[in-house]
Amino acid sequence: MRVILDTELCEANGQCEIMAPDLFRVQADNTVKYEANPDEDRRTEVEDAVEACPTRAIRIKS
Amino acid sequence: MATRSAPEEVPHFDLSNPEFSALADEVHAARDKAWFARSNYGVVALRHEQVGALLRDRRLRHGLYSWPELNGVTEGPLHHWWINNLNSQEGDDHRRYRRLLNPLFAPKSIERMAPGFQALTHELIDRFAPTGRCEFVSEFCEEFSARILLQLVGVGESSWRELQRMCGEFGISMGVNIAKELPRIEAALAELYEFTDELIAARRADPGEDAITGLVKTCDSGELTGDELRNMIVMLVFGGLDTTKNQMGIALDVFMRHPDQWDLLAERPELGGRAVEEVLRIEPTVLWISREALEDVEIEGLAIPQGTTVHLLTESASTDPLVGGDVPFDITAEHHPRHLAFGGGPHHCVGHYLARTDMREALPILAKRLRNPRADGPAEFRPWTGLGGPLSLPIAFDPGDAEGRA
Numbered sequence: 001m002r003v004i005l006d007t008e009l010c011e012a013n014g015q016c017e018i019m020a021p022d023l024f025r026v027q028a029d030n031t032v033k034y035e036a037n038p039d040e041d042r043r044t045e046v047e048d049a050v051e052a053c054p055t056r057a058i059r060i061k062s
Numbered sequence: 063m064a065t066r067s068a069p070e071e072v073p074h075f076d077l078s079n080p081e082f083s084a085l086a087d088e089v090h091a092a093r094d095k096a097w098f099a100r101s102n103y104g105v106v107a108l109r110h111e112q113v114g115a116l117l118r119d120r121r122l123r124h125g126l127y128s129w130p131e132l133n134g135v136t137e138g139p140l141h142h143w144w145i146n147n148l149n150s151q152e153g154d155d156h157r158r159y160r161r162l163l164n165p166l167f168a169p170k171s172i173e174r175m176a177p178g179f180q181a182l183t184h185e186l187i188d189r190f191a192p193t194g195r196c197e198f199v200s201e202f203c204e205e206f207s208a209r210i211l212l213q214l215v216g217v218g219e220s221s222w223r224e225l226q227r228m229c230g231e232f233g234i235s236m237g238v239n240i241a242k243e244l245p246r247i248e249a250a251l252a253e254l255y256e257f258t259d260e261l262i263a264a265r266r267a268d269p270g271e272d273a274i275t276g277l278v279k280t281c282d283s284g285e286l287t288g289d290e291l292r293n294m295i296v297m298l299v300f301g302g303l304d305t306t307k308n309q310m311g312i313a314l315d316v317f318m319r320h321p322d323q324w325d326l327l328a329e330r331p332e333l334g335g336r337a338v339e340e341v342l343r344i345e346p347t348v349l350w351i352s353r354e355a356l357e358d359v360e361i362e363g364l365a366i367p368q369g370t371t372v373h374l375l376t377e378s379a380s381t382d383p384l385v386g387g388d389v390p391f392d393i394t395a396e397h398h399p400r401h402l403a404f405g406g407g408p409h410h411c412v413g414h415y416l417a418r419t420d421m422r423e424a425l426p427i428l429a430k431r432l433r434n435p436r437a438d439g440p441a442e443f444r445p446w447t448g449l450g451g452p453l454s455l456p457i458a459f460d461p462g463d464a465e466g467r468a
Binding site for chain 2: 008015019021026030052054
């Protein structure tokens, strides 16, 4: 699975980190460090992060 | 740059003065001098950058947490509800609650409700349209906001008036009369629990594919206690009702001051989404958000000791010239960074997508069918402090059809 985060839209609210703390992490500089190619068995958590993002900055490519 | 002003240069507000307005020129003038002001309640943050940073900072908890205790309400049903609701949680419990609520507010499920929002908007307008006038708050906003919440939880919409009343009485808890009005507030809470218990029993007896059934199943599997489930449902009904009612009223009032933008919205309904953002930027109903320091925090040289509450003014932050916010109301514009009307960080409004979607659907229909809206008598407003908006908004208009033709 490929995850894409739009840094133009991201406002570092950290809802993705709430949904999947080991896949997304808000850094001190308000950027988000994330796992771009998580295992397929993590799909539900990534989908939760996609839905919870207030700026809709996260997408699943495949 | 005045980010490190000495205390004597920092403006001072009297937040307990009933005349204080979070939209006032004095607030904007203070913001242009420094990122914060002082007040009789403590530090007030005014600029987008610092308000955003304080909202995101996990060293601060939601500022409402201590509100009942600060007012001497230290036990009983209201206190119990309050400290167990979503906004009062941090860390693991907060994560668990947000994850459980996620399916209810997921964009995909909210979008499925959009045709219902349109139908409701037309239904309400149909009642008063032939007369060319209405009192917009009682004849539109109240029923619209309550029935949307009832649509969300999947309950018959005929009880909207009761729900509106209960939430109104329960909402007194957010204001300075919390201790004085405690019996009335707790009576409303008991009624809200009764409403919630009926809803839960109905879903248990006749499970559906909906998110409330999902929450009931989660509860039955032991991941959520029965007490947590009722608190959560009360929170989401209460949290969504007054805010939507106020913001819809504000929206019409704003557009009456910008008639060219109302005409544009009627012509280009696809601008509904941006119109919502623009109203939220210049006149959010949630004017004032607070955070409480869980440890000693320092922001740009300003010490915020543990236990201190900081106050964040959303309109001031969202119209901050430093982020290009000092521009006229324009529903074709897009702003980055966006307004902070829904707060931010871990406690960002969980229902933002619902609020955005119901207003996005309603506003273009209103623009087409309420042509040339204008004041039809004096409007009354809540104080522009915690939760702003009109209490009554009598308007006259030229009836238009669904295509906006007069």
